[in-house]
Amino acid sequence: MLRILTKCIQILNVRLKFDNEGAALTEYLLLLALLVGAVIAAVIAFGGASSAIWAAWASFMGALPEPSP
Numbered sequence: 140m141l142r143i144l145t146k147c148i149q150i151l152n153v154r155l156k157f158d159n160e161g162a163a164l165t166e167y168l169l170l171l172a173l174l175v176g177a178v179i180a181a182v183i184a185f186g187g188a189s190s191a192i193w194a195a196w197a198s199f200m201g202a203l204p205e206p207s208p
Contacts, residue, residue, distance in 0.1 A: 182189075
């Protein structure tokens with residue numbers, strides 16, 4: 140039983156050693172984390188200005204007349 144388990148671990152070790160998909164996934168996750176951080180920083184930096192722009196846009200859209208069918 141121990142020999143079978145040891146052999147399975149050796150096979151798994153060899154398979155993981157030559158598998159590059161994990162490295163690519165890690166790179167994509169780091170890139171995604173960087174992108175999310177940039178978006179959060181932009182929202183914090185420009186939050187006040189964008190709030191005023193959204194409020195002006197909402198009042199403009201609210202003032203438009205309803206389309207007639």
